[in-house]
Structure formats: structure tokens, C-alpha cells
Amino acid sequence: MKEKSFSFQKAWEILFPFLLYYLVYNAVYLILAFLYQAAVNGIGGAYGQFMTAQAATVTGAVGGLSSAAGSLALIPILKKELLMRAEENIERAVAAFGGGRVMELTITVILAFSVSLGLNAFLTLTGFVESSQTYQRVADHQYGVVFGIGLLLYGLVSPLAEEILFRGVIYNRMRRNFGPFVGIVASGIFFGIFHGNLVQGVYGTVMGILIAYMYERSGKFFTPFLFHAVANLSVYTTAHLQGIQKVLFTPAGCVVLFAVAAGSVWLERRKI
Secondary structure (H helix, E strand, C coil): CHHHHHHHHHHHHHHHHHHHHHHHHHHHHHHHHHHHCCCCCEEEEEEEHHHHHHHHHHHHHHHHHHHHHHHHHCCHHHHHHHHHHHHHCCCHHHHCCCCCHHHHHHHHHHHHHHHHHHHHHHHHHCCCCCCHEEEEEEHHHHHHHCHHHHHHHHHHHHHHHHHHHHHHHHHHHHHHCHHHHHHHHHHHHHHHHHCHHHHHHHHHHHHHHHHHHHHHHHHCCCHHHHHHHHHHHHHHHHCCCCCHHHHHHCCHHHHHHHHCCCCCHHHHCCCC
């Protein structure tokens, strides 16, 4: 009986932050969506037409503000988790990435850039991207956001909110209860499922595992945030640069990107 109670406690400890984030996110989203619709209907005219034409950007901004609200609700939990992580011999994790902070950040940026674009190229070349209508609708919405606002949303708001939830809180709790290996894999799968469609699920799982791995190696919360931000910006900006995409999204480009990613992992493992 005690063992079952302990298992339930572990599961609740991991699921509660997600449920809290989800509830706050949806509550704020519904309020902002209502206010937006009320403004469009109430004011109407040229303003209403403009706001309707910018629906993708407005929806993206509403989602970003909702994500920020959800992550703010997790700040007290995040502080506690980071403090507990520090008390669990953070010196070992930092030392595991010997070679200095500059090298650590450089490898993180190169790996995030190469693996995010490599995965996108691979999923596109295999036809996997086109197989999901759900993903196509999500992609149309994301890339329909005004470019400058998109950079802010996908380069700062989204990665920070998701890293607070998935690595700062959920991964640290999984790590403490089940060990680093299970925590890395399980939190990566959870991150993939969170995205809600098969294409982003596969992409998110692979990226989630890599992000958690880099976090485990560095021991610093800034590392997963940087990785996530660089990956998001790499994919988002490349989607608006068709010339670069035509070069990278080829069999040769895919091989080169994966080779660079593998080399980055090799350098990280050698603790350069």
C-alpha cells in the first residue's frame, strides 16, 4: 500500500506542474481571445478589418501571452527545483563539460542549429511532413505571424515558457525520482506528445531528449533555453528564406547537417 501511494505521489509530482501550466494557459487564452473578439465586433470598421487580416499574428500573440502566464505560475516551483538541483552536486554536472563556458555555449548553438534543420530536412525529404494535415495547419498558423513578432514569440517567449515547464520542473523531478537516463528519455517523449501532432511529436521527442541531455551535462538552466531558442529561430527564419532552404533541404544538405550535429555531440562527449 505504501509503495502504491509512493508511486502515485511521484506521478502527481510530475503531472501537477503540467496541469497547472495547462489550466493557467487556457484560462488566460480564453480571456484574451474573448477580449480580442469583443474589440473586433465592437469597434469594427477599418480597425476590425485590420485585426481580422492579422488574425494569425494576434492568435500567436495571445498564445505567447498565455504561455508566459502559464510559466509565471511555475516560477515558485522552478526556484525550488533549481535549488534542489544545486544541492544535488551541481559541481559535478558543470565539471562534466570541462573546457569552459564559451566552448559549452558554442557547441550548444551549433548542435541546436544543425540538428533542428537536419531533422526538418529529413522529415521533409521523406514526405513525412506532408502526411499530416494537422501539422500543415499548425505550420500555416506559425509562419503566418508577422516576422518580427514571430522572432520574439519563437525565439524568447515560447522557448523560455516551455523550458521552465519541461526541463526546469518536469525533467528535474523525473531525474530526481527515476535517474538522469529515464528522466532524459521520458521527458523528451512527454515534450513530443505535448505538441499534439505526429510530425511535431517526432521532432519534439528527439529535440526534447537532446535538450535534456545538454541540460544534464551543463547543469545550467540557461543551456536548454539557449538550445531551444536557437533551434526555433533556425527553423523559423529558414522557412522565410527559400533560397537557403533549397540548399539545406536536399539529401546532401541533410547529411551535412547531421554530420555537424554528430560532430558537436562528439566534441561534447570529449569534454573539449
